[in-house]
Amino acid sequence: MNLKxxxxxxxxxxxxxxxxxxxxELVARLxxxxxxxxxxxxxxxxxxxxxDGYTMEKNRPEVVVFPRDTAQIxxxxxxxxxxxxxxxxxxxxxxxxxxxxxxxxxVIISLARMKRILEVDLRNRYALVEPxxxxxxxxxxxxxxxxxxxxxxxxxxxxxxxxxxxxxSGGPHTLKYGVTVNHILxxxxxxxxxxxxxxxxxxxxxxxxDLTGLVVGSEGTFGIVSKVWVRLVRNPQGVRTLLGVxxxxxxxxxxxxxxxxxxxxxxxxxxxDSLILRAVEEAFGFGFPLDAGAVLIMEVxxxxxxxxxxxxxxxxxxxxxxxxxxxxxxTEAERMLLWKSRKQAFGAVGRLAPSYCTQDGVVPRTRLPxxxxxxxxxxxxxxxxxxxxxxxxxGNLHPILLFDERDPAQVGRVMEASHEILDACLAFGGSVTGxxxxxxxxxxxxxxxxxxxxxxxxxxxxxxxxxGGLCSPGKMLPTAGACAEPSAVNQLRPARRASL
Amino acid sequence: MAEYSRPILDFENRPxxxxxxxxxxxxxEMVRAAAASGHAVYPVGGGTRLHLGLSPRRSGVVLATxxxxxxxxxxxxxxxxxVELGMAVSTLRQLLAAEGQMLPVDCPNPDHATLGGLLATxxxxxxxxxxxxxxxxxxxxxxxxxxxxLTRSGGRVVKNVAGYDMGKLHIGAMGTLGPLVQATFKLxxxxxxxxxxxxxLAEEHLQPFAETLFGSATxxxxxxxxxxxxxxxxxxxxxxxxxGWLGVVAFxxxxxxxxxxxxxxxxxxxxxxxxxxxxxxxxxxxxxALISLHGPQGTMGLRIGVLPGDTVGMAQTLAxxxxxAGLMAQLGAGIVTAWxxxxxxxxxxxxxxxxxxxxxxxRQGWLVVIRSPAGSxxxxxxxxxxxxxxxxxxxxxxxxxxxxxFNPGRFPxxx
Numbered sequence: 036m037n038l039k040x041x042x043x044x045x046x047x048x049x050x051x052x053x054x055x056x057x058x059x060e061l062v063a064r065l066x067x068x069x070x071x072x073x074x075x076x077x078x079x080x081x082x083x084x085x086x087d088g089y090t091m092e093k094n095r096p097e098v099v100v101f102p103r104d105t106a107q108i109x110x111x112x113x114x115x116x117x118x119x120x121x122x123x124x125x126x127x128x129x130x131x132x133x134x135x136x137x138x139x140x141x142v143i144i145s146l147a148r149m150k151r152i153l154e155v156d157l158r159n160r161y162a163l164v165e166p167x168x169x170x171x172x173x174x175x176x177x178x179x180x181x182x183x184x185x186x187x188x189x190x191x192x193x194x195x196x197x198x199x200x201x202x203x204s205g206g207p208h209t210l211k212y213g214v215t216v217n218h219i220l221x222x223x224x225x226x227x228x229x230x231x232x233x234x235x236x237x238x239x240x241x242x243x244x245d246l247t248g249l250v251v252g253s254e255g256t257f258g259i260v261s262k263v264w265v266r267l268v269r270n271p272q273g274v275r276t277l278l279g280v281x282x283x284x285x286x287x288x289x290x291x292x293x294x295x296x297x298x299x300x301x302x303x304x305x306x307x308d309s310l311i312l313r314a315v316e317e318a319f320g321f322g323f324p325l326d327a328g329a330v331l332i333m334e335v336x337x338x339x340x341x342x343x344x345x346x347x348x349x350x351x352x353x354x355x356x357x358x359x360x361x362x363x364x365x366t367e368a369e370r371m372l373l374w375k376s377r378k379q380a381f382g383a384v385g386r387l388a389p390s391y392c393t394q395d396g397v398v399p400r401t402r403l404p405x406x407x408x409x410x411x412x413x414x415x416x417x418x419x420x421x422x423x424x425x426x427x428x429x430g431n432l433h434p435i436l437l438f439d440e441r442d443p444a445q446v447g448r449v450m451e452a453s454h455e456i457l458d459a460c461l462a463f464g465g466s467v468t469g470x471x472x473x474x475x476x477x478x479x480x481x482x483x484x485x486x487x488x489x490x491x492x493x494x495x496x497x498x499x500x501x502x503g504g505l506c507s508p509g510k511m512l513p514t515a516g517a518c519a520e521p522s523a524v525n526q527l528r529p530a531r532r533a534s535l
Numbered sequence: 536m537a538e539y540s541r542p543i544l545d546f547e548n549r550p551x552x553x554x555x556x557x558x559x560x561x562x563x564e565m566v567r568a569a570a571a572s573g574h575a576v577y578p579v580g581g582g583t584r585l586h587l588g589l590s591p592r593r594s595g596v597v598l599a600t601x602x603x604x605x606x607x608x609x610x611x612x613x614x615x616x617x618v619e620l621g622m623a624v625s626t627l628r629q630l631l632a633a634e635g636q637m638l639p640v641d642c643p644n645p646d647h648a649t650l651g652g653l654l655a656t657x658x659x660x661x662x663x664x665x666x667x668x669x670x671x672x673x674x675x676x677x678x679x680x681x682x683x684x685l686t687r688s689g690g691r692v693v694k695n696v697a698g699y700d701m702g703k704l705h706i707g708a709m710g711t712l713g714p715l716v717q718a719t720f721k722l723x724x725x726x727x728x729x730x731x732x733x734x735x736l737a738e739e740h741l742q743p744f745a746e747t748l749f750g751s752a753t754x755x756x757x758x759x760x761x762x763x764x765x766x767x768x769x770x771x772x773x774x775x776x777x778x779g780w781l782g783v784v785a786f787x788x789x790x791x792x793x794x795x796x797x798x799x800x801x802x803x804x805x806x807x808x809x810x811x812x813x814x815x816x817x818x819x820x821x822x823x824a825l826i827s828l829h830g831p832q833g834t835m836g837l838r839i840g841v842l843p844g845d846t847v848g849m850a851q852t853l854a855x856x857x858x859x860a861g862l863m864a865q866l867g868a869g870i871v872t873a874w875x876x877x878x879x880x881x882x883x884x885x886x887x888x889x890x891x892x893x894x895x896x897x898r899q900g901w902l903v904v905i906r907s908p909a910g911s912x913x914x915x916x917x918x919x920x921x922x923x924x925x926x927x928x929x930x931x932x933x934x935x936x937x938x939x940x941f942n943p944g945r946f947p948x949x950x
Contacts, residue, residue, distance in 0.1 A: 158749065159842040159869075203696045214694065216703070217671055226927070233923045238840045238900045239868050240657070240668075240707075242918050244928045244950065248670055248703025252696050272752060296612050298635055298724030338754060341792035397692045399613040429694045430613075469694035477697070484697050485687065492686045492935065493699045499930040511698070 058097055061118055065100050065142070068110040073148075074100045084143050087128040087135040088190075089476050090440070091392060091450065096137040099125075101148045105223065105231060105261040108144060112259065113229040115142055115505060123507040124259045126167060126198030129190040131393050132474030134202060134254055138509030144259055146197050152176055153262070160267050161220055161237045166197025166260050173265065182267045185212035188470070189378040197260050203252030205470030207303040207377065210428040211336075212268065214470065216251040223262035224250060227506035237264050249496070254472050255507040257500035271336035274302065275346040276364040276373060279331040279353040280324055284308055284423075287329040288403040290356040291427045294333070294349055295400060301349070304428030305332040305377055310387070311422040311435070318383035319376045327359065331427065332377055380424045381435070387422065388437035392449050395471040396460035400430035409459045410434050417452040419445075431469035432460070458483075473511045481513045543599075544577050546591045551577060555599040559619070559677070559685055559716045562598055566714070566940070567683030569596050575943050578714035580621060580649030584656045586831050586906050588709050589914050592944025600651050603716055608691070611636065615674060615691055617719040620651030636722045639666035643830030651715045657707030660826045661785070664867030665756020666723070669706050675719035676702040678712070681936045691719045704931065711942045711950050712935050726787035730797055731757075731821050733775075733813045734782035734804060738851070743807040744782050745847045745866050751803055753796040757785035757825075760847065762854050762862035764875065765828060772824035775815060783825060828863050833874035835884075836906030837891065841898040843869040852894060856887075869900070877908065884911050892919055918947035 062076045075081060076098040085093040097120070102108045115122040121141035128135050137143055149165035152173065156162070157180060162173060170191035173184040187206035188194055194204070200222065205214045212218075221235025235247035250257050281287040287306055294301060307315065308329050316323045323330060331353070335345045350361045364370035384391050398406045407423065410432070414421040425433040434456055438445040457467040457480060467473075467480045481490060493512055501507075544551050556562040569576045575595025579585070600621030607617040611634040618627060624645035631637050641660025642648050648658070654676075659668045675689030678701075688701035705712055736744055741760060748758045761769055761781045770777040786796040801812045815821040841849050849871050850864040860875035877884055884907070892902040896919075904917040932939075932950045 156842075158844040203700070205694060209694070213667075213671060214696075216700065217667065232927060234927075235924075236899060238842055238898075239870065240840055241901050241922065242903050242947075243922065243925065244708055244931065245657075245670060245703045245706055246924055246927060248700055248706075252700050269754070272754075292612060295614065298727075300724065338788065338792040338795060340795035341789035344789060344791065397690075397694050399610060399615070399692055401610065401612045426694070430692055431694045465692045466690045466695040466697050468697050469692075470696055472696055473698070481698065484690070488680065488684045489687045489698075492680055492701065493688070495934040496699055496701065496704070496931060499927060499934045 057118065061114075061120060061142070062098050064114055065098060065111060068114065069100050069102055069107055073102070074098055084125070084128070084137070087130040087133060089131050089133040089136070089474065090390070091446070092133055092136060092475055094137050094140060096143045097140050099143040099145050101145050103148050105225065108225045108259050108261055109229050109231060111142065111144055112225055112227065116228060116503070119505065121505050121508050123510075124166075124197065124201070124255045126195030126201070127169070127193050129194040129198065130202065130474055131395065131471045132468065132476040134198075134472050134474040134510065136475050138475060146195060149261070156237070157182055157267065159237060162265050162267055163237070164196050164263050164265060166195060166200070166263060168196045170194050170196060170199060177267060181270050183270055184265055185218055185268045186215045189381060191378070196263050196265065200251050200260050200263055201253070201255050202470065202472040205426065205429070205431065207305050207426060210304055210426065211300050211302045216248055218266045218268070219247055219251050220264040220266055221247050222250055222260045222264070224257065225259040225261050227258050227501040227503060231261070235264065252472070254474065254511045256497055256511050258506060271302070273339040273342050274334060274336040274370070275342045276370045277333040277346060277349060277353075277361055278364070278373065279333060279361045280327045280359045281329045281331065282357065282359060283328040284407050285404050286357045287331050288407065288427065290331060290353045290358065291403065292401055293352045293356060295428065297348065297352065299335070299345060299348060301333055301428060302336040303332065303334040304426070306330070306423065306425055306427040307332075307377065307380065308423040310420060311380055311384070311424040314383040314386045314422070315376045315380050317386050318379070319372065321372055321376045323376070324359075332373060377424070384422060384435055384437070388420070388439065390438050390440040392436045392438070392453060393471075394432070394434045394436070394453055394456055395468045396432045396434070396457050396465060397469040398430045398432065398460050398463040398465035400428065402463040402465070403427065403430060406432065406459065406463055410456055413452050413455050413459075417448040419448060419452055426469070429469065430465065475509060478511070478513055481511075543579055543582055543597050544585065544591055546594050551591065551595060551597045553597040553599055555602050557602040559603060559679070562600075562603070562714060562716060563679050563683040563685055565596070565598055566679050566681075570681065570683065570938065570940050576714070576940050577942055577945075578651070578655070578710040580652030580655070581623065581644070581647035583644045583648045583830070584652055584658065587656055588945040589917065589947065590944060591942075595943075598714055600649060600714065600716065606630065607717060614722045614724075615693060615719055616722060617675070617691055617717065618650065619717050620649060620654065620715050622650050624648045624650060624653060631722060632725065635725050637725050638672060638720050639723050640669050640672060641826045641829070643827050650718065654706050654715055654718065655708065655710045658829070660829045661757045661759060661783070661865070664758060664865060665787070670703055672720045673702045673706065673718060674721050676705060676715065677717035678705055679714045679716060681713065681938060681940050685716070689719065693721050708950070709942060709946045711932060711946045713941055728790040728793045729785065729787045729818055730793050730814055731818055732784040732786070732797060732800060733777065733815065733821075734784070734808070735777065735810045736780040736782050736808060738780060740808045741780060741851065742847045744804070747803050747807050748784065748866060751800065753786065753799050755784045755786055755796070757783060758866040759783040759825070760850060760864040760866060761828070762850065762860065764859050765861040765863050768832065768861055769824050769828060772827055773815065773821040775821065828861070829872070831906055832861060833876055834906065834908050835875055835877045836904070837873040837888075837902060838905050839871040839873070839891070839895050839900060839902045841869045841871070841895060841900035843867060845869065845898045845900070846871060849894070849898065853891070874906070877911070885913070885916050888912065888916050914947055
């Protein structure tokens with residue numbers, strides 16, 4: 036068969052993309068680049084790479100390669116161009132939006148073996164890392180010296196810096212410290228045609244356009260990031276972590292509004308509702324009251340001299356908003372357990388149901404009480420249990436829809452309920468994703484968020500980087516560029532629940 | 536329409552005609568009309584930073600944004616604001632101050648400078664170390680494309696990763712990718728207390744001063760160093776009697792935090808210098824004087840970026856070469872701004888700029904000429920040669936503005 040050339044419509048299934056012969060050639064030539072132990076291509080091994088943390092849609096890649104350096108990425112990308120095979124990068128596969136889903140099949144370029152911290156320069160407040168470095172490794176590396184890497188997604192023990200760059204990841208502490216883009220100084224990018232380009236770097240504000248800011252959050256559609264200069268941040272002198280227990284979600288959200296309104300900038304402001312509390316308590320035994328309507332984790336940090344005063348103000352606000360009680364984490368161990376409970380809440384959800392789907396809507400934070408009531412109503416309407424654990428200070432919700440994916444009827448209801456929740460976020464003036472990305476999951480929402488003219492401008496920018504459309508086809512934008520049509524993955528094909 | 540601080544752009548010594556649309560849609564129509572008649576479009580805000588960039592390459596029209604100055608939405612409790620970008624920076628500042636909030640991107644001449652100009656030129660001031668720059672506050676942006684259509688990116692909530700972050704592309708693009716007409720900003724609460732600390736320094740104490748701040752237990756949001764030439768300008772504007780090198784440090788936060796940090800800094804610096812930390816009584820006049828140093832001064836102006844640890848070295852080298860020059864080193868960001876009068880007798884300007892740029896490049900940095908006597912430098916000398924990513928910048932320009940409608944010639948590298 037003839038291989039598809041850019042400009043053709045890309046078929047959905049890999050089997051149509053490459054016949055046996057070409058597939059054999061692809062694998063053999065990739066092996067010459069990365070070595071026989073640098074790739075996997077047997078169907079059994081490829082199962083893991085059919086999806087990421089978003090398990091509602093799946094598609095098998097032709098092959099997964101594990102390059103060890105930029106030169107190998109370049110060679111892989113050039114080969115993909117020669118054979119007109121689509122390719123996309125993958126970190127740890129923790130995306131909750133299908134960011135690593137190989138929509139057009141083809142080659143997954145796993146950055147798992149590019150995991151070196153190449154340089155740490157505290158005097159100049161940066162580190163240079165390879166994209167496969169796990170988020171927490173970086174903070175662990177500089178911990179004893181009083182520095183850290185600020186973006187802290189809940190999956191930070193597993194997710195990679197490269198993945199964080201692709202999705203512009205957030206995390207609890209982004210409320211004060213900003214999201215990933217605020218901490219990336221530059222990247223080395225392998226362009227979809229194989230050229231290597233340094234964008235930005237350790238020195239701020241290089242002349243010209245801020246391409247670093249554009250590449251962060253581009254979900255792998257501009258090329259493969261092969262090195263990252265990240266900004267490191269001094270640790271705060273002190274921290275106070277408070278736990279507020281509330282009878283109702285409404286009281287907790289009223290507290291959030293008042294804290295922000297009072298001009299306090301907490302380091303983090305996180306909410307857990309009663310359903311998620313039950314799962315977390317079973318998993319970690321922190322001592323959360325199981326009869327509470329909601330709890331808030333409220334953290335302030337900074338110069339010691341002001342912290343007790345700030346903590347007291349927060350405590351007073353919570354009590355004024357009918358908190359049952361407010362307690363402080365008295366030791367660092369207690370604080371770490373509290374944060375572990377929060378950050379691993381998603382994992383604990385496995386105790387509540389065999390499958391779950393996490394949403395990532397955002398509303399203006401003053402609309403949180405209304406939005407949470409809408410979520411409750413949607414849960415009732417579709418007979419689904421929905422747990423909530425989220426970045427309340429940012430108005431960034433993570434409703435977790437619980438279901439059993441072996442039951443197609445439930446899967447259908449989850450999809451409909453998810454869409455209704457995201458529509459409600461838009462109606463409140465918000466967004467369908469605060470930090471997980473569009474991926475394939477929310478691609479149908481792009482035309483609700485943006486006009487055709489808005490999207491056309493974004494397509495033009497993608498054309499500048501990725502004119503052939505071979506790199507990460509079918510992601511982010513509803514019109515997927517020259518080579519592919521939108522989301523070609525079989526919808527609603529329930530399969531195994533991927534491990535998170 | 537706003538008064539402009541100097542003649543608006545001209546082409547071949549003839550001032551370009553100025554149109555001032557009253558609405559975003561009207562501006563879109565003007566862009567369409569210009570495109571149809573083959574004219575270029577030069578968007579202009581308050582005209583306070585027109586000295587940045589090169590001269591227009593072809594004839595066209597100036598589209599002034601002054602008529603676009605409405606508040607679209609200010610949900611203060613959400614700490615975001617959506618405004619049209621012809622609004623003066625000081626107008627927004629007053630609006631926000633009434634709610635105890637701020638957009639912490641400083642700007643000289645705020646009564647004339649517009650928010651659109653601030654974004655287009657990526658303006659920043661002394662607070663960038665603690666607060667960051669415009670890229671850290673822009674949530675959503677509306678620009679006019681080459682067909683005259685309003686195109687939007689981002690949104691109105693504080694966290695949003697839907698779609699490409701086109702706003703980042705337009706910050707500092709000098710309007711070359713289309714006129715900026717509306718934006719949503721993330722806001723911060725005004726700190727309860729602020730204080731400025733001024734420290735007179737002998738030249739041998741400059742590096743130790745920088746290292747003390749680097750290792751300090753305090754968390755200043757400004758750590759600047761001013762050369763004697765800069766101090767005389769600063770002192771005159773602030774009404775303070777100062778001379779010689781000056782360290783400038785600022786703290787914000789709760790009063791007890793600010794007080795503790797001032798005391799701690801004094802203690803830490805006592806190991807370096809016997810100079811007293813001086814805290815001016817009137818914060819705002821000293822602060823405004825400091826911000827004004829970020830505005831145009833002298834007939835020659837340079838901006839240099841290096842690694843933070845190299846900032847003092849870079850500033851001292853410049854001071855050795857041009858003892859009278861005004862120099863402001865932002866120690867946390869690694870940015871040195873220099874201004875003064877060129878002395879072409881000693882060394883031709885292109886050669887001097889070339890030598891200084893080599894020094895910056897050797898430190899992984901960059902050098903941009905932000906102001907120079909007309910005709911004294913070629914475009915290449917102002918911005919330096921192409922960088923690794925210049926090719927993709929040109930490709931983006933080609934995609935978004937294939938007819939080179941917006942600001943032709945004003946930005947280097949065919950952007």
